[in-house]
Amino acid sequence: MTSNEIRKQFIDFFKDKQHTFVQSASVVPLDDPTLLFTNAGMNQFKDVFLAKGERDFKRAANSQKCIRVSGKHNDLEEVGHDTYHHTFFEMLGNWSFGDYYKKEAIAWAWELLTEVWKLPKERLYATVFGGDKGDGLEADYEAENLWKEMTDIDPSHILQCSKEDNFWEMGATGPCGPCSEIHIDLTPDLSGGKLVNAGVPEVIEIWNLVFIQYNRDESGTLTSLPAKHVDTGAGFERIVAVMQNKNSNYDTDVFMPILNEIGKLVGESYITSKEQIAFRVIADHIRMLTFSIADGGLPSNEGRGYVMRRILRRAARYGRNLNLHEPFLYKLVPGLVKHMGDAYPELKERKDHVIKVIRAEEEHFNRTLDRGLEIFAKIVKQLSQNNENIIPGTEVFKLYDTFGFPVDLTRLMADENNLAIDMAGFEKEMNNQRKRARAAAKFTSQTVSTDEWVVMNDGDDSEFVGYEETTINSHISRYHKDGKTINLRLLKTPFYAESGGQVGDKGTLEGDGFTLDILDTQKEGNAIIHICESKGEFNPTSDKVYAQINDSERRRTIKNHTATHLLQAALQQVLGDHVHQSGSLVEPDRLRFDFTHFEKVTPQEIGKIEQIVNEQIQKDTHLEIAWKNIEEAKAEGAMALFGEKYGDIVRTVKVGDYSLELCGGTHVNGTGEIGPFIITTEEGIAAGVRRIEAITGPKAVQYFQSTRSRVSEIGQLLNSPESEINVKVQSLLDDKKNLEKELAQTKSDQLSGDLNGIINSAKEINSVKVLIHKVDNVDMKSLKDLGDKLREKVKNTIGLIASVNGDKLAFVALVSDDLLKKYKAGDLVREVAITAGGGGGGKPHMASAGGKDVSKLDEALKRFEELA
Known part of the structure; x- marks a missing residue:
């Protein structure tokens, strides 16, 4: 039975029991800043359990997308090293809101497991709450007796367990209650009874039935709830492994399609690879990243965004174990979407968006990853020479601050080298950085006690x-x-x-x-x-x-604020629904808007955005301001600022049918008051985040006048009418291009003038001819042209051409055809460039790279000889 069939069977089973199928909530809870990620099926029903909301159904079932990266339920460091920890997983669940209770929950769970899925009854164990003297609670004899009465489980397989394992609490206060867990014994001889709750893969929990019947107040006192609820959760991946008779979740059809895609990139299968941990880590992490990005998350430097960034960088680093040096994670997305898109259609809808985000983030990290790995290798070497085994906090901080290595990534690499890291020293450096930031920041407000x-x-x-x-x-x-x-x-x-x-x-x-x-x-x-x-x-x-x-400043500010609303709506129209606000600044003289997007906004798109905003201004639409319940506002489609906390009653600002946002700011009465709108700059400020600055009203008029004046001056300089300036400039650019082409050809001819002399300068190392040639102020194209000409003439040769261009270095590596099985130009030039503080790559026969440290040129050339 396939995993998709198992998921469907679960849903259909509870539909037949009069449960309403509820779509999985977003794994990124955009309306709950207190929660990093949706980590349980009950999250979307939290308000019901807290008696702050209700649903129009009493029974529900679904498969919920979940992410857990820390806490007792998951340990990121274990993911991939074992076969059952995951950052992303699905939770099959059924709920009762004041309807059925323990009797039905136990009976139905047993029916599905043993009659529908045909799991062997002799392998199943049920645990119940064993009581707690501190809370004055006796054992859950009700659940224990129901297991005996409603099922044919072996009575000796019903175990009373501690509060730690069998009493569920939402938090320090709030709803709570006993739970009954179902475990399966996977030992060959059915000897796993003593291993229940021992945290071993031979006996695993597959379903937890939570009976919410108490409320804990701030004093710790428990009182019975007037309405009792059921909240159950079954780990989908574990169920599938059991159903498909696999020892590992990764061996099931949940993961194998992804592992096979990784194998295609690597050139070897997961089954035969010696780097299976790397395969598993990447397969797990790409699921977490794909689902979280599809649901609106973005890698960043704070909150859930930083968790996503850590996960991506962890996966990218494991790619190095598989010799994947170029961005590769984004290539796994289409296969994952094909496999899971029917169950979760949002993956299909946002596939291109997910690919763009992951690729941009990978490319950003790739620029520093190799250099950081080189620094780490030097640290390890130095520690070994000094007979030390702790990486100093200053070095951990340097890897974090300069090369973007999350601390847990450095810890992982340290573990692989049997080293520890100085966390206290790292925290000291972090605190020093925070102090420097606070000292440098300009605080306009003063906090006083x-x-x-x-x-x-x-x-x-x-x-x-x-x-x-x-x-x-x-x-x-x-x-x-x-x-x-x-x-x-x-x-x-x-x-x-x-x-x-x-x-x-x-x-x-x-x-x-x-x-x-x-x-x-x-x-x-x-x-x-x-x-x-x-x-x-x-x-x-x-x-x-x-x-x-100051009424004048307020008037200018409100024009820019309303214009910001118009801008956001226009951005979504032109660029897509993935556009969300990442930050903004509204001042009297300008507006600044940061938003999620993964490409430079083209001049054509800028023009279209300006046109849409100005059309809305010309309509002079009256703004409708209203106070309403937040759920009502969201139902109407009001855009909320991510991470902002809102009360139950919110203020909405509506511009006709064009824009609706939650906003507490001040605005114009009608859009016509704004005046002309002009975008002055567009730039990237972080991976996946763009920034637009714009002006309105009198400032825009001044901008028009200044621009017209500059155009007139340029026309005079070119001795050309304003209407023909572009033609004149294009002619000059064409002339410049032709001259540069002629100059490049002259340089190329000069470089190639003595090919035989260059070839004869090669020295033989380990039976291979090693050719190294230095030149000055030669562009990359000319270097590649020279490389092509040399390759046509050489055999049994690897070569490096290096040029010093001001304060930068340029490298081209080449490998003759007869050595391609032994050497790859991309690997050679990358090693050389790293030595000089740079990076690069290319094809096996020829590749290019850059270096930032000219003083390291001789060291880089020596490194090339060492690679022979």
Whole structure:
């Protein structure tokens, strides 16, 4: 039976038991910043268990995509080294929300396992909660008796176990209850009873039935829930291994299609390879990456994005064990999608997006991976010479900070060399870096402890009225003086505090005997802090003030904020639905928008985006602002900012049928107020993240005028009408290209003038002719041309041509046809380039590379001789 058939049988079985099939939730919980990844089937029903939500069904079943990379349920370091730990897995589950309970859950689990799937009853064990004196709970005799009454399991196979193994809790507080686990004995002689819960592959848990019947409060006290629930989870990969009679999850048809694809890239099969661990790690990690990216995740330097980056870099490094030096992970995606796309259609829909993300991330890491591995090898060599076995924290930090090696990757390589790493030293370096970053950062807001405030009005303050008002009479709640700077809070304020990318308002406060310039407005928790500078003495005798924002700056800011909404919608129209906001800055004079995309936005696309935004501005659409329940807003398709926390009631900003976002910022009344919109720059700021800067209104008009002036000046310089400038420039470029071509040909002729002399300069090393030729200021194309001409004339030869071009090095390696079975030009030139702080590669017969350290040229040439 195939894995797809097993998954379908599970769903169909519970459908016949009146369960509603529920689609798997996204493995990236975009609406739950507290959770890195969906790690259990119950995640999407958490609100039901917490009595904060409900569903229109009482019974549910599904196969949930899950990711676990840490904690008691998984250990990343074990993935690939054993045959049953995974970062990504599927969890088959069935749920009851206040409907059926232990009786049905136990009976149905037994029915499916033994009557439908025909698992041998004599191999199955059931564990139940054995009680806990600390909680005052007796053993779960109810479940134990139901196993005896509702099934024909061997009574001696029903085991009472500890709270640690058989009592489930959502967290320190909240719903909890006993569970009953089903284990299967895979030992040849059925002797595995004593190994239940021992964590060995011979006896494994295949299904956990959780009976949620208590609530634990903050004091630790348990009380019975009015409605009892069932939450079960069966590990899909383990079930498949058992059903297909395989000793390893990786030997099943869940993994073998991926392992076979890896084998095609490597040129050997998983079954015969001596590097099976590398095969397994890569197969596991590409599943995790493909599903997480398809569900909206992206590699980055923080949060779940950093976990994804760690996983990808771990897989890329294992690729080196299989001699895969070029990006390869992205090539595995189509096969995985073909295998699992029917069960999870989102894989088919986002296949191209996943490939682009993984390829971009691989290429980015590849630039430093080889150099980092060389540094690591030198560290290992030095430790060996010194009879030491701990990698200093400074070196671990260098690999992390300079070469992008996650700490767990360095630890993995250390383990392979029987070394440890100095984590305390690494953490010290990390803390020093954080201190440097804090010292370098410019903080416009100042945090002060509450006992330093001078309180003028106790109670609630910071009521924001700036959506409707720009000037008000208000009262000082409290203030804090620090030299000339005054931090101040008002009972009511029209000043918008920096949030959601929009900068804080500026303006003035006038009181009895003082005037304050408000330089910035920030938030501390729910409090709005006005950061002020006094024009004179500030010793208020009255709390009354007149607050007035800088209306001109606010007007320009709100134009840019609404334009940002229009821009995001246009980006999605032109580039695709994968575009999501990664960051933004909205100021009076410009807007900046960071978004997910994996290619440079072309000039044609920029033009189309500008056109769409300006068309929306010209329509002068009235903005609709509303407060509504967050679920209602999401159901309407409102875009939320990833990672932002939202309350139950949210503010939505709608621009006709064009744009709908959750947003607390200030906006124009109608899009026509924005004026012209121009994109001024587009650039990449990280792997998979692009940045656009734009201007609106008067700034855009100034930009038009400045551009027109420059065009006029260029026309005068070229002695050409403005309408013919492009023709004139193209003519000049063509002339330049022809001259460069002639110059290159002249250089090539000069280089090739004495081919026989170059060939005769080769020395023989280990019965192979080694040809090394140095030149100066020769471009890569000319070097390759020379390499081609040399290859036509040589036999039994490997060659290296090197050129010093300013502060850079260029290398071309060549291998004669009769030595291609022994040498690969790509491998040779890569080793040489690494010595000079660079990298490269190419085809077996000829390859090129660059170097960054000119002083290492002689060392690089010597390295080439050593490779002979």
